[in-house]
Amino acid sequence: MPPDAPRIAAVVVTFNRIGLLRALLERLEQVPELAEILVVDNASTDGTGGWLAGLGGRVHARTLDENGGGARGFHDGLAWAVERGADLVWLMDDDGLPDAGCLPRLLEEPDLDFWGPLVVDEADLRQLVFPIRLPGGTRVVHQLADVQRAATAGRLDDIVIPFNGVLVTRELVERIGLPRAEYFIWGDDHEYRLRAEAAGARIATVVDAQVRHPAVGSLGTPMMFGRTTYNHSPSDLKHYCMARNNLLNLREYRGWPHALAFVAKTVWFYTFTRPSPRRLGMSLRAMYDGLRGDFTGHRRYLR
Template structure:
């Protein structure tokens, strides 16, 4: 039995002077078979805005550009992208960041995986690809291995991403006092980034829109976590690959608390931490003994990292971010 290929609308968000990478992504989406691509211009410089407009004019309606007057952050911009794409009349909406390049066949694999979830009796579904730094087989295999073995903090008890149990196990593994965690079985995710997410338009209507008061960071995780919270399935499709180059980072890789003290952008650090703590406190009991213990561990790690890096200024940003999260002060409180 064969199935007719469903219609798909693509959507992406760009800003600054990123028109070249954005148009490369748009081209890949069209090559994969999407009917139209909606580009939300989130405050591009004039030259980039003009290039985007020229691409739209020459696309016979397959590229649509909608412009925001300034960079409003990812949450409002992707909210506009989701709202516009789900009203485009297509059955599915495919979201990509403006530097995410899907490998050939990625869209068909995502569609097949979502169809399998639906055939299994699930109505509220979405699927996310494997995001790798490049398309080399070795890189993809390493990414699969790392993601399979990664133990994420339990948001119901963690504080600022710190979970004492996970921290202790990782430390023992680093000291070679415990064997590394083996890959886990299962393909469901608790949440996922926007980049590569595929969902039916009717599912996105049920989910609503991202929280604009998050501004940026964590809005995608909060948005997609609504799927599991409502009893749905968010599938991880590891044979659908999206190249996510992850260029120069404002926060270096490695131990995350230490990375906060080495970060190069105080505004991004503020939103990253504020939204994470706010999201955690809304999950599980707000103040359980385990949460209090993890908060105390986070404070101790911050002091230790400040001493080790000899950088105390990030402490002010961390203090403000945590304070605003505890008080529920969201919205645009730092310029980006």
């Protein structure tokens, strides 16, 4: 690397997916732009910690004392990378696999603070794993071709899917702080993007840089006769955290009208779109827990 090149550290958060982690680290070891690869193990029980302890080279690992979810993993991992002198930090879960040219393509965009690739379905590269609401309107797209048509000079400004191959500058971390560790999962990444946006960060998605990722369920499920969508997950743990954390994010960054609209959407979705009194009760309990500052309720859904 040139002597004036930024020091780049990858931060990988993992939990009980040693097979996926092996494949990811093999890929990252082939990325010459990386100074080091920092792995935060969320107290895995599948042998991940022992396997990581035997690695060397650019890979360094920490095993947490308990499973703190992706939120604590990225909180601790980002702090660790900055402490070790990283100028740029490349954040990712263990279940994504960046294409070989992903990081070099991201580095071609020098004027950004918080930016990342598209996340595409590993089983169908034409599909997005996480739907994107296009800037300047309400249209939500699910296909790669739609994003490519909407891009300008190869990117979508003001949009990013955090913590799936996203780059963040040291300067931005020092300005806005670290992700909220108490969120556990689902919403911590979105909160960090909203915080960056509020601080005036330059944000973008580079549409010809890609990370391949497994499908995650019925995100963006149509509701209210197709006029809007809802992020339904079959996982009780993910849904509880989403309901709690999303309500708090909306209240903090969009105000009470948006927060109450989310409550109304949740009630509609589990009353009419996919009727489930149990899931509706869970949703309302999660929202109540968040409003009173209780971030322990997700533990009842841990396995």
